[in-house]
Amino acid sequence: MEARSLTSEWADWTDSNLPDLDALAERQRYEGYVAGFWREVKASIVAAVNGVNSRLPDVRRVECADSPTGGLALTRWSDYPVAFLDISVDVDSGMIGCLYSFAERDGDAYDELHSVWLMRAVDGGLAVTDEHGRPVSSSADLARQIVDAYVAHL
Numbered sequence: 001m002e003a004r005s006l007t008s009e010w011a012d013w014t015d016s017n018l019p020d021l022d023a024l025a026e027r028q029r030y031e032g033y034v035a036g037f038w039r040e041v042k043a044s045i046v047a048a049v050n051g052v053n054s055r056l057p058d059v060r061r062v063e064c065a066d067s068p069t070g071g072l073a074l075t076r077w078s079d080y081p082v083a084f085l086d087i088s089v090d091v092d093s094g095m096i097g098c099l100y101s102f103a104e105r106d107g108d109a110y111d112e113l114h115s116v117w118l119m120r121a122v123d124g125g126l127a128v129t130d131e132h133g134r135p136v137s138s139s140a141d142l143a144r145q146i147v148d149a150y151v152a153h154l
Contacts, residue, residue: 030091034091034119044144062083062150072086080103081104085100086098094118094120100115115146117131
């Protein structure tokens, strides 16, 4: 009886329905790369916005805050042109997405622009490309692309 229960337990451990531990480890590495890259991008965006703000009067400054989904939001609602930027990261789809909304004057309809960057795991790291397949060289490069597009509408 005891031998049968050991065999049964061994069958449970060797069941083909067990998760692929190598794939799980690879997924965890990828998520770590994305999390580290996103931290660097956010820090670079905040630093760039602080640089822009240092040259603007208080009413024209841009505010930065973490969004509820772990992304980043930039807003300027107090003076025209107003502008809103929502940046989000979707690990599952491997995307960083930006939605820019802005209006030039009071009463104008808001215009929207969308930008997407794609992420994929590569040997020992992360490769990021824009929506046209052009590589992003660094987190600072991506932050510059995001901030430049936003500031262009201020």
